[in-house]
Amino acid sequence: MENKVKSLIEAAENAINSAVTNLKELDDVRVKFLGKKGEFTTLVKIMGELAAEEKPRIGKIINDARTQIKNLIDDKKAALKAQELQNKLASEKIDVTLPGRKIYRGHLHPLTLTLNRVKEIFIHMGYTVEEGPEVETDYFNFEALNLPKDHPARDMQDSFYITEEILMRTQTSPVQARTMQKNNANAPIRMIAPGRVYRRDDYDASHSPMFTQIEGLVIDEGITFADLKGTLDFFCKKIFGETAQIRLRPSFFPFTEPSTEVDVSCMMCHGKDEHCKVCHGSGWLEILGAGEVHPDVLAMSGYDPSKVSGFAFGMGIERIAMLTYGIDDLRLFFENDVRFLNQF
Amino acid sequence: MQVSISWLKDYLNIDCAADELAEKFTMAGIPVENVVRAGEGLEKVVTGKIVELTKHPDSDHLLVCQMDVGEKDLIQIVTGAPNVEVGQVVPVALVGAHLPNGQKISKGKLRGVVSNGMLCSSDELKIEVAPEDYVNGIYILPDDTPVGVPAAKVLGLDDAILEFELTANRGDCFSVYGLVREAAVLLNETPKFPAIEVNEDADQNAADLIEIKIDAPDLCQRFSSRVLTDVKLFPSPDWMQKRLEGAGIRAINNVVDVTNFVMVELGQPMHAYDYDEVVGKVLNARRAVAGEQLHTLDDSNRLAKGDELVIADAEKAAGLAGVMGGLETEITEKTKTVVLEAAAFNPASIRRTSRAVGLHSEASGRFERGTNENNTIAALNRAAQLLQEMGACKVCSGIVDVYPAPKSQVKVQFTAEQINKRLGTDISEEDILKILKSLGFEINDADAAQVEPDSVIDKISFAAKHLGKAAKELSQNASVDDFVKNIGSTVGELMKRGVPAISTTYEAIVPDWRNDVRLMDDLSEEVARIYGYDKIPATLPKGQLQGRQSDFQNFVDKIKFTLTGLGMDEITSFVFTSEEMFDKLQIPKDSELRRAVPIMNPLTDEAPLLRTNLLCSVLENAARNFSRKNEDIRLFEVAPVFFPKGLPVTELPDEVQKLAGILMGRREPKGWSQNSADIDFYDVKGIVEELFAELSIERYTVEVGEHYAMHPGKTAVFKKGREILATVGEIHPSVTESLGINKKIYAFECDIATLMKCAAKKFSFEILPKYPAITRDLAILVDNDVEAGEVEKVIAKSAGKFFNEVTLFDVYKGDRISADKKSLAFTIKFQSNERTLKDEEADTAFKNILSTIEKTFAAELRS
Numbered sequence A: 001m002e003n004k005v006k007s008l009i010e011a012a013e014n015a016i017n018s019a020v021t022n023l024k025e026l027d028d029v030r031v032k033f034l035g036k037k038g039e040f041t042t043l044v045k046i047m048g049e050l051a052a053e054e055k056p057r058i059g060k061i062i063n064d065a066r067t068q069i070k071n072l073i074d075d076k077k078a079a080l081k082a083q084e085l086q087n088k089l090a091s092e093k094i095d096v097t098l099p100g101r102k103i104y105r106g107h108l109h110p111l112t113l114t115l116n117r118v119k120e121i122f123i124h125m126g127y128t129v130e131e132g133p134e135v136e137t138d139y140f141n142f143e144a145l146n147l148p149k150d151h152p153a154r155d156m157q158d159s160f161y162i163t164e165e166i167l168m169r170t171q172t173s174p175v176q177a178r179t180m181q182k183n184n185a186n187a188p189i190r191m192i193a194p195g196r197v198y199r200r201d202d203y204d205a206s207h208s209p210m211f212t213q214i215e216g217l218v219i220d221e222g223i224t225f226a227d228l229k230g231t232l233d234f235f236c237k238k239i240f241g242e243t244a245q246i247r248l249r250p251s252f253f254p255f256t257e258p259s260t261e262v263d264v265s266c267m268m269c270h271g272k273d274e275h276c277k278v279c280h281g282s283g284w285l286e287i288l289g290a291g292e293v294h295p296d297v298l299a300m301s302g303y304d305p306s307k308v309s310g311f312a313f314g315m316g317i318e319r320i321a322m323l324t325y326g327i328d329d330l331r332l333f334f335e336n337d338v339r340f341l342n343q344f
Numbered sequence B: 001m002q003v004s005i006s007w008l009k010d011y012l013n014i015d016c017a018a019d020e021l022a023e024k025f026t027m028a029g030i031p032v033e034n035v036v037r038a039g040e041g042l043e044k045v046v047t048g049k050i051v052e053l054t055k056h057p058d059s060d061h062l063l064v065c066q067m068d069v070g071e072k073d074l075i076q077i078v079t080g081a082p083n084v085e086v087g088q089v090v091p092v093a094l095v096g097a098h099l100p101n102g103q104k105i106s107k108g109k110l111r112g113v114v115s116n117g118m119l120c121s122s123d124e125l126k127i128e129v130a131p132e133d134y135v136n137g138i139y140i141l142p143d144d145t146p147v148g149v150p151a152a153k154v155l156g157l158d159d160a161i162l163e164f165e166l167t168a169n170r171g172d173c174f175s176v177y178g179l180v181r182e183a184a185v186l187l188n189e190t191p192k193f194p195a196i197e198v199n200e201d202a203d204q205n206a207a208d209l210i211e212i213k214i215d216a217p218d219l220c221q222r223f224s225s226r227v228l229t230d231v232k233l234f235p236s237p238d239w240m241q242k243r244l245e246g247a248g249i250r251a252i253n254n255v256v257d258v259t260n261f262v263m264v265e266l267g268q269p270m271h272a273y274d275y276d277e278v279v280g281k282v283l284n285a286r287r288a289v290a291g292e293q294l295h296t297l298d299d300s301n302r303l304a305k306g307d308e309l310v311i312a313d314a315e316k317a318a319g320l321a322g323v324m325g326g327l328e329t330e331i332t333e334k335t336k337t338v339v340l341e342a343a344a345f346n347p348a349s350i351r352r353t354s355r356a357v358g359l360h361s362e363a364s365g366r367f368e369r370g371t372n373e374n375n376t377i378a379a380l381n382r383a384a385q386l387l388q389e390m391g392a393c394k395v396c397s398g399i400v401d402v403y404p405a406p407k408s409q410v411k412v413q414f415t416a417e418q419i420n421k422r423l424g425t426d427i428s429e430e431d432i433l434k435i436l437k438s439l440g441f442e443i444n445d446a447d448a449a450q451v452e453p454d455s456v457i458d459k460i461s462f463a464a465k466h467l468g469k470a471a472k473e474l475s476q477n478a479s480v481d482d483f484v485k486n487i488g489s490t491v492g493e494l495m496k497r498g499v500p501a502i503s504t505t506y507e508a509i510v511p512d513w514r515n516d517v518r519l520m521d522d523l524s525e526e527v528a529r530i531y532g533y534d535k536i537p538a539t540l541p542k543g544q545l546q547g548r549q550s551d552f553q554n555f556v557d558k559i560k561f562t563l564t565g566l567g568m569d570e571i572t573s574f575v576f577t578s579e580e581m582f583d584k585l586q587i588p589k590d591s592e593l594r595r596a597v598p599i600m601n602p603l604t605d606e607a608p609l610l611r612t613n614l615l616c617s618v619l620e621n622a623a624r625n626f627s628r629k630n631e632d633i634r635l636f637e638v639a640p641v642f643f644p645k646g647l648p649v650t651e652l653p654d655e656v657q658k659l660a661g662i663l664m665g666r667r668e669p670k671g672w673s674q675n676s677a678d679i680d681f682y683d684v685k686g687i688v689e690e691l692f693a694e695l696s697i698e699r700y701t702v703e704v705g706e707h708y709a710m711h712p713g714k715t716a717v718f719k720k721g722r723e724i725l726a727t728v729g730e731i732h733p734s735v736t737e738s739l740g741i742n743k744k745i746y747a748f749e750c751d752i753a754t755l756m757k758c759a760a761k762k763f764s765f766e767i768l769p770k771y772p773a774i775t776r777d778l779a780i781l782v783d784n785d786v787e788a789g790e791v792e793k794v795i796a797k798s799a800g801k802f803f804n805e806v807t808l809f810d811v812y813k814g815d816r817i818s819a820d821k822k823s824l825a826f827t828i829k830f831q832s833n834e835r836t837l838k839d840e841e842a843d844t845a846f847k848n849i850l851s852t853i854e855k856t857f858a859a860e861l862r863s
Helices: A002-019 A023-034 A039-047 A055-091 A110-124 A152-156 A174-182 A225-240 A295-300 A317-325 B005-011 B018-027 B176-187 B238-246 B254-266 B347-357 B362-369 B373-389 B416-423 B429-438 B453-475 B480-497 B520-531 B551-565 B579-584 B615-627 B681-694 B733-738 B752-758 B788-798 B839-857
Strands: A135-137 A166-168 A189-198 A210-220 A246-253 A256-265 A284-293 A309-316 B002-004 B032-037 B045-055 B063-068 B075-079 B089-094 B108-110 B113-115 B117-119 B160-164 B200-205 B211-214 B220-229 B270-274 B282-287 B293-295 B301-303 B309-312 B317-320 B338-345 B394-397 B400-402 B410-414 B442-444 B506-510 B633-643 B654-664 B701-704 B710-720 B723-731 B745-751 B774-783 B803-812 B821-830
Touching: A002 A023, A002 A039, A002 A055, A023 A039, A023 A055, A039 A055, A110 A189, A110 A210, A110 A225, A110 A317, A174 A189, A174 A210, A174 A295, A210 A225, A210 A284, A210 A317, A225 A246, A225 A256, A225 A284, A225 A309, A225 A317, A225 B416, A246 A284, A246 B018, A246 B520, A256 A309, A256 B520, A284 A295, A284 A317, A309 A317, B002 B005, B002 B238, B005 B160, B005 B176, B005 B238, B018 B032, B018 B160, B018 B176, B063 B117, B075 B089, B075 B113, B075 B117, B176 B254, B176 B429, B200 B220, B211 B220, B211 B400, B220 B282, B220 B373, B238 B254, B254 B270, B254 B362, B254 B373, B270 B373, B282 B338, B293 B317, B309 B347, B338 B347, B338 B373, B347 B362, B373 B394, B410 B416, B410 B520, B416 B429, B416 B520, B429 B442, B429 B520, B453 B480, B551 B633, B551 B654, B551 B681, B551 B752, B579 B615, B579 B733, B615 B633, B615 B654, B615 B745, B654 B681, B654 B752, B681 B710, B681 B723, B681 B745, B723 B733, B723 B752, B745 B752, B774 B788, B774 B839, B788 B803, B788 B821, B788 B839, B821 B839
Parallel strands: B200 B394, B211 B282
Antiparallel strands: A135 A166, A189 A210, A210 A309, A246 A256, A256 A284, A284 A309, B002 B160, B032 B160, B045 B063, B045 B089, B063 B075, B089 B117, B108 B113, B220 B338, B220 B394, B220 B400, B270 B338, B282 B309, B293 B301, B309 B317, B410 B506, B442 B506, B633 B654, B654 B745, B701 B710, B710 B723, B723 B745, B774 B821, B803 B821
């Protein structure tokens, strides 16, 4: 009897380890040995023929053997399952280098992106964002800014006229006068006015009949030229990076006195490349015009120049976008080629 | 304005290099655009004398020259120039020269004859302003020119030219004098201007020969003239020609050259009249009569508009004052007697005239910026002196000068404190005065120091009280020592309290050449630019204000962010459009949208109007993209359109902010596993619906719509009450065709203000359902022309109180149903916030829906 059990274990071990390659075969083995009609059932039946004193011992041997075989089967089952999962995963392998499924991603226009950056800087500094009409009166566009008719400085801005007295605004500066006239006299102002402006320029890589300007105006008691310099220095560092420097050159605008052109240090070569394509070796890039508001301009819009003073500045958004993105042709902004737009 | 440095050096010691001087000018507000060095490339070009000239053996037009170039041996050069003669001194490019035009000179033979160099023309030397004869032939130098010296030196090309881009306010710097005055301040040197002296001919009195009148004193402030007799015309001396060349002015003859020279030197434009041609021996500055003939130097007959200033003789206008002279009185070979004019004209009038006739000259440019009325006499004398020095004329005695209202001095009061307060600086009073004086301002010390009374009143009363007490004590036999001590302590106390800022008020007399200084603020700029903008501190304004955008601006930003989130690209388009574009868009002839604001002077005739709809701009950009093979595009823009209040325009038009967008091409980007179908109506409609959801625009209706540029069967209008929120549809195939696009385009248009008005101001969240929903699917067959939207409305109305939502999930047309029918399948959701619904409740509601639908739309339940 004991030998029989032993050989049964051997047979089972053999079957499990060498013959079985999948769960189905393993189950066949289980049925063969441990099933209702399996080998062990047969053994147990035979056990009935044993002497009574032998029964407990042999019974234990059989039970142990059954447990042993069951463990073997369970182990094999686990191994087979693991193998099977592995095979399944292997068979499911995909080409992860195939591109991901694409979704249309929209883009804000680079001028909007640039304008948003500029607006953010000034809003944080306490400026409001003002607006004015794009079709303007000669009065607001020129006269209220100290540019009477036949002033030679009007040559700087060739205009699109609708009538003798109405034109496409050539600058966002008229919003200065509009804002002052809307306010109570001498009320403090910190504003920017972004918007489209129009000049009768031929359309080429550096000129456009329409472009975007942003005007700034600060009025309060005791606003100085030094405040203008500090404000623009702060702005340039925010927009062009902390290493940016500014340089002020005396200039002339009818609506400011003193007036200045403002250059920013070249962010491409930092003044180190004689052949720099951006600054042409000068190390400086002209980016805006500014000055202390002319007392006549304050007075014309109901502010008292003996009580308050202010500064104003104006800059081109395209210019800043071109410098920050390295764009060399102004027309790209207005052609709206999606291959251009999709880069921002 | 351009001028050679050597001209400036005539009157000022300039030690620094040209670039450095240019930088100093620029940083003081006199911008130098360019420094041009003419001598570059002339290193191996010397002067040479033609010693011998023979014909080339094998050529009709070539000559063989033996040249003395200052070396031991003559050198042989073959030339084709027509204007050479023995004895002439000419520029010779030696072997090894690399000329400014790129030409390299090497040893060679011309038709077999050795040639060791080249004789140069003005072109080859890059002399832009040369006497006319020398442009094509060889540049002939004066006979007395030394031989063998660098040609650049002789030609004055060792010089640098400064090209200025002067600002409109600095008319005074359109002159050598003006620039020298500025440079003198910047270099801390003293200018030495030439003494002007004229030897008048006592026999002839100018006033006997010519009468000067000003009939239009508002347009001509001053008219001064001299008469020159025995005038001989010849080329002006070499030095003068060089100066003029440096200033970009071509030499013509001595009289014209001198008037130009004085204009550049003193900034006073001049004109010379042939006295014998002046009818009636009178020159009158008067207004032109409308329709009057103006026969000008360019030999054209212009008709006067009537507001121009002319200089007229007894018969006719002899020139447009300050703009162009008249042909009849022009200086010619025959001229014997000359009337010189130096006048001051109204800048605005000159500007109008010069713009009207399209003539911009050196003279008109200066008059437009304003000349110095006090300068006319000096200019006449300087011109007379120069002509006399070259033996060109006699000068009649006296100047005929009409100056009805002599200019008065401009005086500006200021204090150092005011200037520092404007600039944010702390420049000492001494330095401020020094700067202003250096610029030619005369400073009058104010009679007495003026003290702000309010700020010092308590100090004065304090001082009076204590000093009075001390004086009283002194009178009562107190010791002098005590008195001094008392005064000392009083002063000490005053110091402690703060000595009031006693700022002296000064009066600056503006030099007569500066017409741009009128106010203290102008003085502050003068101080700042000489002090140096770079030395001004950088501070920030004190105090705080609240920064913000308007609600409208925030709303626009939200639209832009939402649409980009929905996969659309923002564009920026021009606002100009045309009738032709309106035609392409099929805008009806009688539509309001045809009433566009016209531009008087459009850039091109293709775009003479301001747009009345934004769709035209967006479509234009779609067409441009399409022509560049960008066929899958989704564009939008937020921008204004313009509606005139009336035509012709008399007041500002209404500017209305619009949103327009277009989609075309594939629904999904092209890819290996992407939907390759093209966009259709429901994509664009979906985008508008998502946008509205984001903007909290709710409870709107969508109806069949109409739009001039859209497909009549594929246009929807989104409405809320009477407000039109959006028009959405497929662009009409004829419109796409006229735009050159052979693909379907879907578009939407909205009015921003309407969207903002209809957007819910407040948003509150809805509680999530606590009890499960029951759904029922409903598939029906209806006639093709039944609108799904209408069916949905009826479902919602008839679904009872537990109705939650209806979703159309399938639309079918095809073989399995009859051709005039379509199948619509809805999922209807029922829900209660109080309890779990029973199936029977949903069934009852469903039955009610079905019977209503069957009745309303003759629908059949699809099994």
